[in-house]
Amino acid sequence: MLKLIALLATFLICAPAGATESYGMPKLDIGKGGQCVAPTEWMRVNHMKVLFKQRDETVHQGIRGSKYSLKNCVECHASLRDNSVIGRPDSFCEGCHRYEAVKIDCFECHSSKRSTALVQEESK
Amino acid sequence: MANHSPMLFRTRLYYALLAAGGLVAMMGLYAAHMMEEHGHIITGMNNQIVWGMPHVFAIFMIVAASGVLNIASIGSVFGKAVYKGRAPLAGMLSIALLAGGLTVLMLDLGRPDRIIVAATNFNLTSVFAWNIVLYSGLFTFVALYMWTLLERRMNRWIKPAGLVVFTWRIILTTGTGLIFAFLVARQAYDSAILPPMFLVMSFTWGLAVFHVVQSAMYTWNNRIQDPVILNRMKVLLGIFVLGTLYLVAVYHMTNLYFAKQTAFEHFILVSGGIYPWMFWAGYVVLGSLLPLLLIYHPSLGKPKFVVLASMMVILGGFALLYVFIIGGQAFPLDIFPGYQVTSSFGDGQIGQYQPSLYEFLLGFGGLAIAFLITTVGVHALNFMPPQDKPRTEYK
Amino acid sequence: MSDMNEQRRQFLKTSVGAAAVAVAPGMLMFDMARGDTEPVSSKVRWGMLIDTANCADCDKCVKACNKENGLSGGLSPTDSQWIRKVELKDMRTERSLALPMMCQHCEEPPCVDVCPTGASFKRADGIVLVDKHLCIGCRYCMMACPYKARSFVHEPLHDQKPDVPRGKGTVESCTMCVQRVDAGKIPACAEACPNKSILFGNLNAPDSEIAKKIRTVASTQIRADLGLDTGIRYQGL
Numbered sequence: 001m002l003k004l005i006a007l008l009a010t011f012l013i014c015a016p017a018g019a020t021e022s023y024g025m026p027k028l029d030i031g032k033g034g035q036c037v038a039p040t041e042w043m044r045v046n047h048m049k050v051l052f053k054q055r056d057e058t059v060h061q062g063i064r065g066s067k068y069s070l071k072n073c074v075e076c077h078a079s080l081r082d083n084s085v086i087g088r089p090d091s092f093c094e095g096c097h098r099y100e101a102v103k104i105d106c107f108e109c110h111s112s113k114r115s116t117a118l119v120q121e122e123s124k
Numbered sequence: 125m126a127n128h129s130p131m132l133f134r135t136r137l138y139y140a141l142l143a144a145g146g147l148v149a150m151m152g153l154y155a156a157h158m159m160e161e162h163g164h165i166i167t168g169m170n171n172q173i174v175w176g177m178p179h180v181f182a183i184f185m186i187v188a189a190s191g192v193l194n195i196a197s198i199g200s201v202f203g204k205a206v207y208k209g210r211a212p213l214a215g216m217l218s219i220a221l222l223a224g225g226l227t228v229l230m231l232d233l234g235r236p237d238r239i240i241v242a243a244t245n246f247n248l249t250s251v252f253a254w255n256i257v258l259y260s261g262l263f264t265f266v267a268l269y270m271w272t273l274l275e276r277r278m279n280r281w282i283k284p285a286g287l288v289v290f291t292w293r294i295i296l297t298t299g300t301g302l303i304f305a306f307l308v309a310r311q312a313y314d315s316a317i318l319p320p321m322f323l324v325m326s327f328t329w330g331l332a333v334f335h336v337v338q339s340a341m342y343t344w345n346n347r348i349q350d351p352v353i354l355n356r357m358k359v360l361l362g363i364f365v366l367g368t369l370y371l372v373a374v375y376h377m378t379n380l381y382f383a384k385q386t387a388f389e390h391f392i393l394v395s396g397g398i399y400p401w402m403f404w405a406g407y408v409v410l411g412s413l414l415p416l417l418l419i420y421h422p423s424l425g426k427p428k429f430v431v432l433a434s435m436m437v438i439l440g441g442f443a444l445l446y447v448f449i450i451g452g453q454a455f456p457l458d459i460f461p462g463y464q465v466t467s468s469f470g471d472g473q474i475g476q477y478q479p480s481l482y483e484f485l486l487g488f489g490g491l492a493i494a495f496l497i498t499t500v501g502v503h504a505l506n507f508m509p510p511q512d513k514p515r516t517e518y519k
Numbered sequence: 520m521s522d523m524n525e526q527r528r529q530f531l532k533t534s535v536g537a538a539a540v541a542v543a544p545g546m547l548m549f550d551m552a553r554g555d556t557e558p559v560s561s562k563v564r565w566g567m568l569i570d571t572a573n574c575a576d577c578d579k580c581v582k583a584c585n586k587e588n589g590l591s592g593g594l595s596p597t598d599s600q601w602i603r604k605v606e607l608k609d610m611r612t613e614r615s616l617a618l619p620m621m622c623q624h625c626e627e628p629p630c631v632d633v634c635p636t637g638a639s640f641k642r643a644d645g646i647v648l649v650d651k652h653l654c655i656g657c658r659y660c661m662m663a664c665p666y667k668a669r670s671f672v673h674e675p676l677h678d679q680k681p682d683v684p685r686g687k688g689t690v691e692s693c694t695m696c697v698q699r700v701d702a703g704k705i706p707a708c709a710e711a712c713p714n715k716s717i718l719f720g721n722l723n724a725p726d727s728e729i730a731k732k733i734r735t736v737a738s739t740q741i742r743a744d745l746g747l748d749t750g751i752r753y754q755g756l
Contacts, residue, residue, distance in 0.1 A: 059650045061558035062701050109686030111679045163687045165673040170596035174658040234656015234688030242655050245636040252635035309665030467605040468594045
C-alpha cells in the first residue's frame with residue numbers, strides 16, 4: 001500500500017512538468033491562427049523534436065511539403081502585422097522563447113518571414 | 125622526486141605572472157566574442173585565405189604539445205635516467221600547449237557554439253574527426269601518465285603509460301600533418317612528406333619550448349642547470365633543427381623538380397613578397413642557422429645562448445607555419461592547367477591577406493592560456509627535476 | 520496472498536500505462552514523418568553540360584543565381600559567390616574563352632571526405648550540399664575543394680530567401696538550385712542563359728537530352744586528373 005502511495009506521489013510531483021500553462025506566460029500573436037497541424041499542448045512540448053526530425057528529412061532526402069516544415073509553420077504563424085515570427089515581444093516564436101530564456105537559433109539562417117508575402121513584395 | 129621542497133615562486137612574481145597571463149587570455153576571449161558577434165568579417169580571413177593567424181598559433185601549439193612529450197619519452201620509454209625527472213614537466217607542458225592550441229582553433233570556428241555537434245557527429249573519413257579523438261585521447265593518456273609519474277605507488281606503470289603516450293602522439297602528429305597532406309588540390313600540400321615533416325618539427329619546437337620553460341623555472345627558483353644535462357639537450361635541439369631543415373629542404377626540392385609546381389615554388393621562395401622573407405629570414409636564418417651557430421660554435425655554448433637559440437627556433441617555427449599555411453593558400457589553385465585565368469572570385473590572382481588585430485589577440489590568448497596552465501601547475505605541483513644542485517646563496 | 524496479487528496488478532497497470540505514454544509520441548511521429556514527397560534516390564544523377572563555345576560575354580547566369588538564392592552579388596573577397604564567370608586564355612595558343620564555374624558536384628567529393636561533422640554531404644541524387652545544421656564553420660572543405668567552389672559567410676545575414684537558408688559562420692556553395700530541382704524545375708543559371716549553353720538533366724537516364732548529348736559531343740571534366748567524376752561537364756575546353 002505504501003509503495004502505491006509512493007508511486008502515485010512521484011507521478012503527482014512530475015505532473016507539473018507536463019503542464020504547459022504557467023503564471024506570466026506571454027500572449028502570442030499567432031498570425032493566421034485557426035487549427036494548428038497538431039494540438040497546442042502537444043506542440044508546445046514536441047515542436048523541436050518534430051522540427052529536428054523534419055529538417056534531416058528535407059536536407060538529406062529532399063522530402064518537402066510536410067506540414068511540419070519550418071516554412072509551413074512560419075507561413076501560418078507569422079504575425080499579420082509584420083509577416084515575421086520574431087522581432088516583437090509578442091511574435092509567435094519570440095514570445096515564449098524569450099519568456100523561457102531559450103535562444104532561437106533557427107532564424108540565423110532561416111527566413112523568419114512569411115514566404116507568400118515576400119513573393120508579393122518581389123513581384124511589385 | 126619526493127624529497128624536495130615544493131617549488132616556491134616568490135609570491136609576488138607568481139601573482140604578477142597570473143595577472144599578466146590572465147589579461148592576455150581575457151583579451152583573446154574578447155576577440156573571440158567579437159568574432160562570434162560580428163562574424164569573420166572583422167578578421168583578415170576571406171574566401172581565398174580561409175585559415176589565418178589563429179591557425180598559425182594553434183598549429184604551432186598543437187605540434188609543440190606533442191613534441192614536448194619527447195623529453196618524457198626519452199626518459200620513460202628509452203630509459204635515459206637524466207630525462208626521467210623532467211617527464212612530469214613535459215607532460216604538464218603538453219597538456220597546457222594542447223589546451224591553448226585547441227582553444228584558439230575552436231574559438232576560430234564559424235560556429236563555436238556548435239562544439240557539441242562536432243563532438244557527436246563524426247565523419248570517419250575526416251582527419252578533423254580523427255583529431256577530436258586523438259586530442260582528447262592525448263589529454264587522457266598524458267594525465268594518466270603523469271599520475272604514474274607523480275604517485276609513487278603507480279611508478280611501476282610508468283613504462284607502459286609512457287609507451288602509450290609515445291605511440292599516441294606519433295599518431296597525433298601524423299594526423300596533424302595529414303590535415304594538409306590530404307588536400308590533393310593544393311600545390312602547397314598534397315605531399316606524403318608532410319606527416320614526417322610535422323613529426324620532426326614537433327620534436328624541434330617541443331624541445332625548444334621545454335627548454336625555455338625549464339630555464340625560466342630554474343632562474344625563478346634560484347637554481348642552476350647541470351651543464352652536462354644542458355649540453356645533451358642542446359645537442360638534441362641541434363639535431364632536431366637539422367632534421368627539420370632537411371625535411372623542409374626535401375619538400376621544396378622535390379616540388380621544384382616538377383614542372384607544374386615551379387610557379388608555386390617561385391612564389392614561395394622568390395617572388396611572393398612576405399612569404400620568401402618569412403621563409404628565408406624568419407625560418408632559415410633566424411629559426412635554423414643562427415640557433416645552429418649558437419648550439420655548435422664552441423665558445424657560444426653557454427646556457428643563456430641555448431635559451432636564446434630555443435627562442436629563435438620558436439620564432440622560426442611561427443615563420444615557417446605562416447609561409448606554409450598562409451602562403452600555401454595565397455597561391456591560386458591551378459584549376460585550368462595551361463591557361464591564364466581571371467574571374468570575380470580571385471581565380472589566377474594571389475590572395476591578399478592582412479591579419480587583423482582580433483586574430484593576433486586570439487592567438488596570443490591561446491598562448492596565454494597555455495602559460496596560465498603551466499604557471500599554476502608548476503606552482504601547485506612539484507615539477508622541478510631532482511638531480512640538479514640548488515644554489516646555496518639567495519638573492 | 521490476494522492482496523499481493525492486487526498490488527502486482529496495480530503495479531502492472533501503472534507501468535504499462537506509463538510505458539504507453541512514453542512510446543506514443545514516437546509512434547505518432549513515425550506516422551507523421553512520412554512527408555508529402557518521396558525521398559530522392561540514386562537512380563537519378565543530376566548533372567550539367569556547359570557549352571563554352573556558346574558562352575556569351577554576359578553574366579546572366581551569375582545574376583540569376585544571386586537572385587534565386589538571395590546572394591548579395593557583392594564581389595569583395597568576403598562575399599559569397601556560388602557561380603562565377605571565368606575568363607581563360609590558353610598560354611600557348613592564346614585562344615580565349617569563358618565559362619561559368621560553380622560547384623562541380625563530384626561523385627567523389629573531397630569536401631565530403633574532409634568534413635568533420637558530415638555537414639558536407641552528397642545527396643543520393645548526386646547533388647553535393649552543406650547541411651547548415653551540422654556545419655561548424657571550420658572551412659576545411661574550402662581548403663579541400665579543387666574548384667574553389669565554396670564560400671564562407673563572414674557576416675550576419677538578413678532577409679534570406681525562405682527556400683534557401685544561409686547563415687553567418689557556415690560554409691555554402693552552389694546547390695544546383697535544389698529547391699527548384701525538387702520542384703521539377705531546372706537551376707536558375709540554366710534557365711537564365713540566353714544561349715542555352717547550360718544544359719541540366721539526369722545523367723543516369725539514357726534517353727535524357729544531356730545523356731544523349733554527352734554521348735555524341737566531346738566534353739570534359741575540369742581537373743579530370745583528380746578522378747573525382749564531376750557532375751558538371753564542359754564542352755569546348
